[in-house]
Amino acid sequence: xxxxxxxxxxxxxxxxxxxxxxxxxxxxxxxxxxxxxxxxxxxxxxxxxxxxxxxxxxxxxxxxxxxxxxxxxxxxxxxxxxxxxxxxxxxxxxxxxxxxxxxxxxxxxxxxxxxxxxxxxxxxxxxxxxxxxxxxxxxxxxxxxxxxxxxxxxxxxxxxxxxxxxxxxxxxxxxxxxxxxxxxxxxxxxxxxxxxxxxxxxxxxxxxxxxxxxxxxxxxxxxxxxxxxxxxxxxx
Amino acid sequence: xxxxxxxxxxxxxxxxxxxxxxxxxxxxxxxxxxxxxxxxxxxxxxxxxxxxxxxxxxxxxxxxxxxxxxxxxxxxxxxxxxxxxxxxxxxxxxxxxxxxxxxxxxxxxxxxxxxxxxxxxxxxxxxxxxxxxxxxxxxxxxxxxxxxxxxxxxxxxxxxxxxxxxxxxxxxxxxxxxxxxxxxxxxxxxxxxxxxxxxxxxxxxxxxxxxxxxxxxxxxxxxxxxxxxxxxxxxxxxxxxx
Amino acid sequence: xxxxxxxxxxxxxxxxxxxxxxxxxxxxxxxxxxxxxxxxxxxxxxxxxxxxxxxxxxxxxxxxxxxxxxxxxxxxxxxxxxxxxxxxxxxxxxxxxxxxxxxxxxxxxxxxxxxxxxxxxxxxxxxxxxxxxxxxxxxxxxxxxxxxxxxxxxxxxxxxxxxxxxxxxxxxxxxxxxxxxxxxxxxxxxxxxxxxxxxxxxxxxxxxxxxxxxxxxxxxxxxxxxxxxxxxxxxxxxxxxxxxxxxxxxxxxxxxxxxxxxxxxxxxxxxxxxxxxx
Ligand SMILES: Nc1ncnc2c1ncn2[C@@H]1O[C@H](COP(=O)(O)OP(=O)(O)OP(=O)(O)O)[C@@H](O)[C@H]1O
Ligand SMILES: [Mg+2]
Numbered sequence: 001x002x003x004x005x006x007x008x009x010x011x012x013x014x015x016x017x018x019x020x021x022x023x024x025x026x027x028x029x030x031x032x033x034x035x036x037x038x039x040x041x042x043x044x045x046x047x048x049x050x051x052x053x054x055x056x057x058x059x060x061x062x063x064x065x066x067x068x069x070x071x072x073x074x075x076x077x078x079x080x081x082x083x084x085x086x087x088x089x090x091x092x093x094x095x096x097x098x099x100x101x102x103x104x105x106x107x108x109x110x111x112x113x114x115x116x117x118x119x120x121x122x123x124x125x126x127x128x129x130x131x132x133x134x135x136x137x138x139x140x141x142x143x144x145x146x147x148x149x150x151x152x153x154x155x156x157x158x159x160x161x162x163x164x165x166x167x168x169x170x171x172x173x174x175x176x177x178x179x180x181x182x183x184x185x186x187x188x189x190x191x192x193x194x195x196x197x198x199x200x201x202x203x204x205x206x207x208x209x210x211x212x213x214x215x216x217x218x219x220x221x222x223x224x225x226x227x228x229x230x231x232x233x234x235x236x
Numbered sequence: 237x238x239x240x241x242x243x244x245x246x247x248x249x250x251x252x253x254x255x256x257x258x259x260x261x262x263x264x265x266x267x268x269x270x271x272x273x274x275x276x277x278x279x280x281x282x283x284x285x286x287x288x289x290x291x292x293x294x295x296x297x298x299x300x301x302x303x304x305x306x307x308x309x310x311x312x313x314x315x316x317x318x319x320x321x322x323x324x325x326x327x328x329x330x331x332x333x334x335x336x337x338x339x340x341x342x343x344x345x346x347x348x349x350x351x352x353x354x355x356x357x358x359x360x361x362x363x364x365x366x367x368x369x370x371x372x373x374x375x376x377x378x379x380x381x382x383x384x385x386x387x388x389x390x391x392x393x394x395x396x397x398x399x400x401x402x403x404x405x406x407x408x409x410x411x412x413x414x415x416x417x418x419x420x421x422x423x424x425x426x427x428x429x430x431x432x433x434x435x436x437x438x439x440x441x442x443x444x445x446x447x448x449x450x451x452x453x454x455x456x457x458x459x460x461x462x463x464x465x466x467x468x469x470x471x472x473x474x475x476x477x478x
Numbered sequence: 479x480x481x482x483x484x485x486x487x488x489x490x491x492x493x494x495x496x497x498x499x500x501x502x503x504x505x506x507x508x509x510x511x512x513x514x515x516x517x518x519x520x521x522x523x524x525x526x527x528x529x530x531x532x533x534x535x536x537x538x539x540x541x542x543x544x545x546x547x548x549x550x551x552x553x554x555x556x557x558x559x560x561x562x563x564x565x566x567x568x569x570x571x572x573x574x575x576x577x578x579x580x581x582x583x584x585x586x587x588x589x590x591x592x593x594x595x596x597x598x599x600x601x602x603x604x605x606x607x608x609x610x611x612x613x614x615x616x617x618x619x620x621x622x623x624x625x626x627x628x629x630x631x632x633x634x635x636x637x638x639x640x641x642x643x644x645x646x647x648x649x650x651x652x653x654x655x656x657x658x659x660x661x662x663x664x665x666x667x668x669x670x671x672x673x674x675x676x677x678x679x680x681x682x683x684x685x686x687x688x689x690x691x692x693x694x695x696x697x698x699x700x701x702x703x704x705x706x707x708x709x710x711x712x713x714x715x716x717x718x719x720x721x722x723x724x725x726x727x728x729x730x731x732x733x734x735x736x737x738x739x740x741x742x743x744x745x746x747x748x749x750x751x752x753x754x755x756x
Contacts, residue, residue, distance in 0.1 A: 087554030087712055095714065097555050098509060098540060133325035135294050137341040137389075138314040147337065151328040179540035181509075182523070197659030198518050199684030 021183070026214070029187040032100055032174070033167045036107035041160050044112050048119025049149055053127060053141040063120065069113035074106075078173030081106050085177065098179040103187070106173040111163040118159040122152050157226040161219055168215055188214075242392060243304040243316060244270035244424055246291065251300035253290060253448075261286050261297070263450040266443065268393075268426055273419055275435045275456070276428040278445035279471060284428040285322055287445065288395045291426070292319045315342065318391040322398045324382035326370040331362060331381055334370045338385050356388040360414055376407030383414050387423075394418065396427035400434060412438065432472070436460055444468045507536035508719045511548070511556035513627055514657035515585075516702075517541035519677030519746055524739045529726050535719045543626030543657065551575060551705075554712035557720035560727075562702045563627035576705035580728050581756035583736050583747045584701045587631060588679055589692035590662070591617075591671035605695040606639035613641050616650040618670035622661050623653025631700060632673045638697060662688070675700055677746035701756050702747075704728075727751070 051063065083089050085097040085105075096102045126148050127141075134144045149156065171189035178185035180194060188211040195204035246268040253261035261283050268274055268291075276284045289295045291302060293314065304313060327334050335353035344352065357363045362384060365373065370381060379399060386394055399415070400408040412434060419425060429435055435442065435456070442459040444452035446467045452459065463469045516522055517539060526537045540550060544561040551559040552575050559576070561567060570576050589608055591599070597617040599608040612619055613636075622629040636643045643651070654664055658678040665672040666686040674682075679690070692698075704724050709717040726732045733749035740746070750756050 087714055089553075092554065092714075098538065130325055130327075132289070132294055132319075132321055133327075134341070136292065136319045137338055138311065139341045143341075147327070147341075154328075179509075179538070181538040181540060184538055194518075196663070197514070197657050199659055199662055199682040201684050 024183065025186055025188060025191055026210070028100060028185075029168070029189070029211075030214075032103045032187060033107060033164065036104045036167050037111055037160060037164045039104070040108050040111040040115050040163055044115030044163075045119050045149055045156060046145065048116040049123045049145045050142075051116065052120045052123035053145060053148075063117075066113050066117045066120070070117050072110065072113065073172070074110055074170050075172035075176065077109050078106055078176035081109065081173070082176050097177065098181060098185060100178070100185055102177040103174040103185060106177045107167040107170060110170060110173060111167050114166055115159055115163050118162060119152075119156060122155045122159065123148050126152050154226045154230040157222055161222050164218065165215070168211070242270045243306045243308050243313065244268065244393060245305055246393065247303045247305075248291065249301045249303065251290065251302070252298050253286060253295065254298045259448055261290060261448050263287065263300070266450055266453060268424065269441065271419075271422055271424055272440040273415075273438055274424075274426040274441045274443065275439035276426065276443045276445060277432075277435060277468075277471070278428075282445040283448040284445055285397050286448075287443075287450075288319065288397050288426065288428060292317060292395050294319075315389075316391055317393040317395070318386035318389050319395040320379075320382045320386050320397065320399055322401070324378050326373070326378055326381070328371060329369070330367050331370050331373070332357065332366040334381060335385055335388055338389060342389050352388050356384050359417075360384040360387075361410075376403050376410070379403060379407070379411060380414065383411065387414075387418055391423060393424045393426070396425065398428050398430065400429060400431055408434070444471070446471075505536050506534060506719065507538055508557040508716050508723060509538045509540065509555070510558045510560055510723070511540050511542060511550040512560040513544050513547060513562060514541045514659070515562070515626075515628065515675040515678050516560065518657070518659050519675070519681045520741065521677065521736070521739055521747060525732070525735055528735055529723065529732070533719075533722055533726070535722060537723060541657075543622070543624040543629065545625030545630075548575075551707045554707070554714060557707055557716045558704060558723055559707065560702065560704045561627055562700050563630045564701055564703065566627075566630065567703050567705065571705065575708055575711060577708050579703045579705050580724055580751065581753060582702045582704050582727050582751055583733075583749045584699050584756065585675055585677050585747045586693070587628070587673050587698040587700055588676050588690045589671060589698075590665065590674055590679060590688050591691040592665075592669040592687050593689060594669060594687075595691065597671065600689075600691045602692045603694055605635055605692050605697055608692045609636060609639040609641060612650075612671055613639075613646050616648060618650050618652065618668055620661055620665045620668065620670045620672040621651060621653045622658065622673075623655045624657070626657075627700070628658060628673060628675060635673070635697060677741075680741045680744055680746060701750075703756075 051059070051066070081102065082097065084091050085094065085102055086092055087097070096105070127144070130144065130148065130151070134147065139147070169189065171193050174187060175190050175193060178187070178190065180186050180190040186194070188207060192204045192207045192211070195207060248263050248266040251261060251263040252259065276287065278284050286295065290297050327337055329337065332353050335356060336349045339349040339352055354363070357366055360380060362381060365377060370378070373381060383396065383399060400411050403411065408431065415425060415438065439456035442452070442454060442456050443450055444459070444465070444467070451465050452463065452468050454464065459468070460472070463472055512522070518541070522539050530536055540547070540556065542550060544563045544566060547559055547561050548566055548570050550556050551570070559570070560582070567576070567579050571579055589599070589605060591597070597608070597611040597615045599611050602608045621632060633643070652664070652668070652670065654661060658674060659682060661672055662674060662678070662682050663684055664670070666684060666688050669687060671691070704727055706717060706720045706724060707715045709715040728751035733751055736747050736749045737745065
């Protein structure tokens with residue numbers, strides 16, 4: 001196989017021929033990433049808002065920690081989760097290593113700090129604007145959290161997208177905890193790593209193009225929704 | 237006509253507010269009477285906004301007390317007063333949702349919220365805007381929304397910080413009409429303004445602030461005809477020569 | 479209205495995830511820790527469907543270096559290990575982690591290098607002579623450096639050629655700590671020599687300027703063995719299904735499936751389950 005051009009034909013044959021397998025990889029990638037980001041959102045949005053509003057000793061330390069964790073090396077996270085989930089590790093009895101769930105956990109751990117940190121920033125900014133009004137209505141900081149999350153929804157979509165970006169581009173951690181098992185834990189990114197190691201660079205590149213297209217579609221959709229919504233609710 | 241069910245008059249005693257070593261407010265005594273139209277005057281930076289926020293309970297004073305006539309709990313005090321800010325806060329929601337949100341925070345039930353919101357919007361001519369996003373409204377519309385939203389909470393005492401600033405005469409007029417409606421309803425109003433015309437037409441009592449100190453508190457009539465302090469005199473003259 | 483759209487969207491995403499998760503039913507499967515060379519050469523893709531069709535047991539393969547694969551098994555994270563480094567396998571058995579070692583097949587290593595052949599070893603039949611030439615000329619050489627079976631085979635070959643690697647190694651000797659494919663990619667990019675198993679080499683698509691320079695030496699033969707992880711150490715080991723896989727590999731059926739696997743008409747693996755010394 002020749003390797004110079006970016007292979008439109010291999011992309012097409014990927015999508016049409018041998019379809020079930022490839023479709024399975026895409027679906028698994030989406031399932032893992034979306035589940036991880038959804039869970040990270042469910043946990044991270046309230047947590048980030050809480051961190052923005054609630055004062056407690058050690059808060060600044062935690063903020064700095066969370067901000068640092070945004071750049072947590074995925075392989076380190078992967079290794080830590082690997083050691084936890086291994087049969088010889090503390091959570092070995094769950095039998096989660098080398099399963100899609102393990103990959104979801106790894107991505108959750110990687111995405112959570114991003115969502116918490118960005119949410120904290122967004123909510124803190126919005127709070128300076130809303131504080132007087134909310135206090136005047138008798139709503140304390142805690143009771144203001146749902147209001148702030150809802151009113152920051154369009155910025156928070158961007159936050160979730162940042163998390164989605166990190167999750168869908170990630171390979172180091174899920175390779176370690178998922179094992180890249182064909183048909184079970186093989187995702188877009190681990191396939192790309194595998195095809196590269198097989199020296200099939202055109203196929204790896206084709207997979208990369210598909211992954212980027214998918215990411216583009218998801219981002220465009222989310223951006224479109226949030227743009228329309230933002231115009232609707234008058235955020236200039 | 238003394239209303240025995242009202243928590244007013246509100247009495248401010250020995251109020252001091254200090255920040256970063258500066259004395260921002262110094263009010264030995266002030267009384268806000270029930271059902272009166274109280275107008276706070278003073279040059280920029282005199283402490284008018286801080287005084288409103290402190291009375292409303294948003295800023296804890298460094299020392300001094302804010303007393304109500306009836307022994308009421310803190311929550312009740314909060315429920316019975318509302319405030320409209322110099323820069324009105326518009327939630328990123330529709331106009332109607334701005335009402336229902338405020339009412340929800342005040343503990344009003346789901347159906348009741350929508351009823352009160354629609355009623356208030358109809359009363360103040362906002363029905364046509366009910367489904368518009370609040371943040372695209374014009375400055376005047378936003379100001380009306382902010383006042384109507386505060387009014388929908390049914391407060392006994394309403395603070396308004398420069399409700400007519402940067403509005404054209406028509407919009408100012410509309411705001412003034414709203415204030416009249418609220419006054420007739422028996423709401424005690426405390427507002428700051430730089431619009432002396434509004435103050436003359438509207439005020440029962442004037443509070444004059446200068447450099448954070450309340451230096452004159454008198455009947456509106458008397459304040460405008462024979463101000464007691466040099467500062468107030470100068471303030472009125474400068475304005476009149478405009 | 480907008481709120482409803484959002485809620486609907488969120489709900490449908492959650493439902494979709496739920497459906498997808500439900501689809502992932504609990505199958506009967508075993509986990510096999512094996513080497514990158516068996517996976518990258520495509521052998522498993524050819525073998526496993528036949529085994530699964532016959533027994534209903536799905537085989538999940540984790541492809542790692544031999545050392546790492548044995549570690550994975552040592553931690554109890556696999557049911558079967560299928561690797562190629564006899565000494566390490568015997569140590570694994572001795573430590574009580576394995577039940578019994580079965581020889582399965584062999585393939586052979588080849589020395590590959592760039593067309594320019596800076597060490598002048600192309601066409602040689604003696605790997606010791608070739609390695610000596612590489613070391614003498616300080617011609618670039620890429621080593622796996624990942625404690626894999628291929629890596630330990632490479633180290634043994636240096637020793638057999640009477641070369642004290644720690645003493646002579648320098649800039650020309652690059653350890654990259656990655657799998658066979660990545661090593662070949664690197665050798666191609668650096669115009670360097672390297673040692674590869676023949677299977678990965680044949681299946682490898684990015685050969686570029688690289689070609690085989692030395693092959694056919696007996697010292698280059700590479701034996702694969704398979705072992706069940708000791709269920710006495712880890713109660714989670716699926717002993718019965720794991721043993722079924724081993725039994726199938728060494729059965730006539732499995733052995734002929736191995737012999738039948740070809741790429742470009744070339745046989746990659748030679749079954750030898752019956753050779754007691756393998
Ligand atoms: N949070 C704060 N910290 C420190 N100083 C403050 C703070 N808020 C207000 N000040 C200062 O207190 C003084 C009074 O401010 P205030 O906003 O009450 O003025 P004002 O009378 O409302 O003026 P204007 O007519 O311009 O609205 C100003 O000098 C202001 O700089
Ligand atoms: Mg002010």
